[in-house]
Amino acid sequence: EFDVKAEMASLKIDAEALSAGRHKIIFDVLTDTALYGERRELHSAFSNLISNAIRYTPEGGQITVSWSLSPSRHGIFSVTDTGPGIDAVHLPRITERFYRVDGSRSRDTGGTGLGLAIVKHIATRHNAQLLITSVVGEGSTFKLRFAPERLI
Ligand code: ATP
Ligand code: MG
Numbered sequence: 001e002f003d004v005k006a007e008m009a010s011l012k013i014d015a016e017a018l019s020a021g022r023h024k025i026i027f028d029v030l031t032d033t034a035l036y037g038e039r040r041e042l043h044s045a046f047s048n049l050i051s052n053a054i055r056y057t058p059e060g061g062q063i064t065v066s067w068s069l070s071p072s073r074h075g076i077f078s079v080t081d082t083g084p085g086i087d088a089v090h091l092p093r094i095t096e097r098f099y100r101v102d103g104s105r106s107r108d109t110g111g112t113g114l115g116l117a118i119v120k121h122i123a124t125r126h127n128a129q130l131l132i133t134s135v136v137g138e139g140s141t142f143k144l145r146f147a148p149e150r151l152i
Contacts, residue, residue, distance in 0.1 A: 001034055001035070002034060002035040002036070002037045002038075002039055002042050003034050004035055004075075004077070005029050005032055005034070007042070007043065007046065008027055008029050008065070008067055009027075011046055011047060011050060011065065012025070012027045014047060014050070015054060015063065018054050019054050019063070022054075022059040022060070023054060023059070023060070023061050023062060024061070025062075025063050025065075026062070026065070027065050027066070028064070028065070028066040028067070029066070030066060030067060030068035030069070031067060031068055031069045031075075033067075033069055033075055033152065034151070035126070035146060035150055036151075036152060037126045038125075038126075041122045041125065041126070042122065042126065044118065044122065045118070045119045045122040045123065045144065046144075048115045048119050049079040049119060049142045049144075050063070050065060052079075052142070053080075053081035053140075053142075054081075055110075055111070056081070056083045056084060056140075057081045057082060057083035057084075057139070061082040061083055061139075062081070063079065063080070064078075064080045064081075065077075065078070065079050065080075066078045069151075070145070072148075073151070074145050074146060074147065074148060075146035075148075075150065075151050076143055076144070076145055077143065077144040078141060078142070078144075079143075080139065080140070081139045081140055082139040083139050084137070084139075085136040085137055085138055085140055086101060086132070086136070086140055087101070087136050088134075091132060091134065094132065095116045095119070095120040095130065096113075096117060097113065097114055097117040098112065098113040098114065098117075099113050099117075100113040116130075119142075119144075123144055126146065126150060127149065127150050128144045128145055128146045128147070129144070130144060131143040131144075131145055
């Protein structure tokens, strides 16, 4: 059993430390619903999405993290940033191992290109979908959508 509400509090502390005041960070827990799943894996998936948002969003940007229930009773973990966004050409490949968007925005940011491949793998193991929407110049939203049978 994975207590998402408690996890959100600890993710918030980690996110604030990683951002070091460079971003506005908002955490919204909109449901008490918990998840059936593997604690370390879910922690790793959630924190990967948050660390990407912080890493790729320039200073002054905003990161919004939420945990909610959809009308169809799916559990939605969502991370939205006001970063550079991801061009539609790259989106289909973004979760492949070692795939990184080239160009100045990733050149200096470190990373190996494994994070999202791991997130997708963990999602699959937990009956969740990884949904990505992005507008270049506006930002990105990464959602993990958990099947109702995974919720407690
Ligand atoms: P790692 O996570 O292994 O340290 P990484 O962050 O480069 O390295 P992924 O997390 O898989 O690898 O992300 C792949 C690529 O997708 C990144 O290199 C970056 O180009 C792009 N990307 C990921 N998240 C975002 C985001 N929130 N905004 C803009 N681009 C992103
Ligand atoms: Mg990453």
